[in-house]
Amino acid sequence: MGIATVNPSTGEIVKTFEPITDQALDNKLNKAAKAFRQYQQIPIAQRAHWLQQAADRLEAHKEQYGRLMTVEMGKPIKSAIAEVEKCAWVCRFYADHAEAFLQPTPIATDATESYVIYQPLGAILAVMPWNFPFWQVFRFAAPALMVGNVGLLKHASNVPQSALAIEQLLLDAGFPEGVFQTLLIGADRVAPLMADSRVAAATLTGSEPAGMSLAIAAGQNLKKVVLELGGSDPFIVMPTADLDAAVAAAVTSRMVNNGQTCIAAKRFIVHEAIADAFTHKLTEKFAALKVGDPLLPETDVGPLATPKILQDLDRQVRETVLRGAKVVIGGHPLDRPGDFYAPTILTDIPHHSPGRTEEFFGPVALLFRVMDLDGAIDLANATQFGLGASAWTNDLTEKARFIQELQAGSVFVNGMVKSDPRLPFGGIKRSGIGRELGREGLLEFANIKTIWVQ
Numbered sequence: 401m402g403i404a405t406v407n408p409s410t411g412e413i414v415k416t417f418e419p420i421t422d423q424a425l426d427n428k429l430n431k432a433a434k435a436f437r438q439y440q441q442i443p444i445a446q447r448a449h450w451l452q453q454a455a456d457r458l459e460a461h462k463e464q465y466g467r468l469m470t471v472e473m474g475k476p477i478k479s480a481i482a483e484v485e486k487c488a489w490v491c492r493f494y495a496d497h498a499e500a501f502l503q504p505t506p507i508a509t510d511a512t513e514s515y516v517i518y519q520p521l522g523a524i525l526a527v528m529p530w531n532f533p534f535w536q537v538f539r540f541a542a543p544a545l546m547v548g549n550v551g552l553l554k555h556a557s558n559v560p561q562s563a564l565a566i567e568q569l570l571l572d573a574g575f576p577e578g579v580f581q582t583l584l585i586g587a588d589r590v591a592p593l594m595a596d597s598r599v600a601a602a603t604l605t606g607s608e609p610a611g612m613s614l615a616i617a618a619g620q621n622l623k624k625v626v627l628e629l630g631g632s633d634p635f636i637v638m639p640t641a642d643l644d645a646a647v648a649a650a651v652t653s654r655m656v657n658n659g660q661t662c663i664a665a666k667r668f669i670v671h672e673a674i675a676d677a678f679t680h681k682l683t684e685k686f687a688a689l690k691v692g693d694p695l696l697p698e699t700d701v702g703p704l705a706t707p708k709i710l711q712d713l714d715r716q717v718r719e720t721v722l723r724g725a726k727v728v729i730g731g732h733p734l735d736r737p738g739d740f741y742a743p744t745i746l747t748d749i750p751h752h753s754p755g756r757t758e759e760f761f762g763p764v765a766l767l768f769r770v771m772d773l774d775g776a777i778d779l780a781n782a783t784q785f786g787l788g789a790s791a792w793t794n795d796l797t798e799k800a801r802f803i804q805e806l807q808a809g810s811v812f813v814n815g816m817v818k819s820d821p822r823l824p825f826g827g828i829k830r831s832g833i834g835r836e837l838g839r840e841g842l843l844e845f846a847n848i849k850t851i852w853v854q
């Protein structure tokens with residue numbers, strides 16, 4: 401489809417865009433390089449002021465930006481507006497804390513004086529996905545701009561209006577021309593950018609193939625890359641857990657963003673003693689979800705973002721069922737216009753089926769039963785991914801073992817996995833490289849410079 405807004409609720413082509421020419425791209429890279437020379441000298445208090453103004457604008461126009469996201473990729477309007485509010489939060493968080501995070505760190509050595517300072521790298525290329533069109537960009541941009549880097553955004557091709565709106569918003573907030581630019585280009589033009597001396601480093605959130613492609617290009621040019629890729633997060637429920645709280649969180653975690661969240665709970669690993677009760681309660685809640693027009697405030701689940709995502713999910717469910725899984729509820733696309741899929745629960749997931757090995761990016765819960773703690777941990781770790789993990793228990797030994805032994809970038813005990821500007825976010829194994837958010841995320845795109853003076 402190229403670069404375009406296509407409403408996934410209706411299939412209507414809302415607006416199409418021409419990719420920019422090679423000459424226009426070159427001009428933007430020059431502009432970024434020029435902007436960086438000046439921007440890195442700007443006092444951090446001034447950068448923080450602009451970021452606060454960006455937060456003000458996000459809050460003032462949250463309905464407008466929320467609606468834009470809903471039309472472009474189908475998330476329910478209430479969560480779209482909440483996403484804009486969260487972007488304001490990450491801007492204020494870094495505006496308030498970046499100066500402290502970037503304070504020189506004295507370290508005693510044999511020198512008269514030795515310490516570490518933190519400096520920007522230059523223009524950072526951000527390749528971003530459509531699932532959180534604003535949040536993914538702001539969680540990159542807020543820390544990167546506070547360090548003194550400049551940003552180049554290659555957003556997903558189905559959210560071009562969000563990409564352009566963010567560029568305009570940051571300009572309106574006061575950031576100088578060239579400090580943050582949107583590049584309307586296809587994915588095929590990303591790898592060559594890594595060879596360009598005007599691009600210092602890159603970050604990508606998206607699928608494994610996209611991550612690998614960028615990592616190869618970054619490797620060939622020996623440039624830093626941060627990758628936030630897929631996940632198949634476990635959500636473990638043990639007998640001592642508060643079952644109702646666990647079920648409520650399970651529904652939210654699986655259904656947020658119509659099921660298209662990297663840190664969604666995807667594999668529900670439930671102790672045999674409570675598995676029937678958990679399944680029963682979860683099924684009741686799935687059946688009660690309101691699926692429909694995401695612009696209506698009462699809608700819980702909207703469409704998937706593109707026809708391709710719907711087809712992929714349908715293929716995964718069919719294949720898993722063909723190999724022996726049972727459908728508790730749902731299990732099919734909805735018979736209506738748009739890319740809607742029924743909230744679905746599958747149990748008895750067979751070995752060597754997509755339900756064991758692949759990420760399901762949609763409203764499908766995969767249920768597994770285990771006999772004990774060891775079984776829960778083994779199954780949770782039996783995946784190539786390692787993004788987040790949620791474990792529900794009130795047993796102290798179990799808590800300690802989940803914290804120590806779950807292979808993931810984060811473990812949430814008695815809570816669903818979520819991102820928070822104050823906490824580092826990222827994965828291990830095939831879920832990614834590096835971290836976003838927190839102080840750790842801010843330092844990913846800094847030159848951590850050692851100073852030694854005698």
Ligand code: NAP
Pocket residue numbers: 527528529530531554555556557558585586587588590591604605606607608609610611613614627628629630631661662663759761787831832
């Ligand atoms: P995607 O196809 O990988 O797209 C993500 C971005 O990468 C888009 O901007 C896309 O551009 C670009 N891209 C695609 N192929 C590329 C290539 N070969 N080289 C360079 N750039 C390329 O992924 P998606 O389907 O939009 O997103 C879903 C995936 O992202 C899921 O696996 C999900 O778990 C993951 N995700 C991870 C996180 C996290 O933080 N870990 C957060 C959100 C999503 P075009 O649109 O132009 O193709």
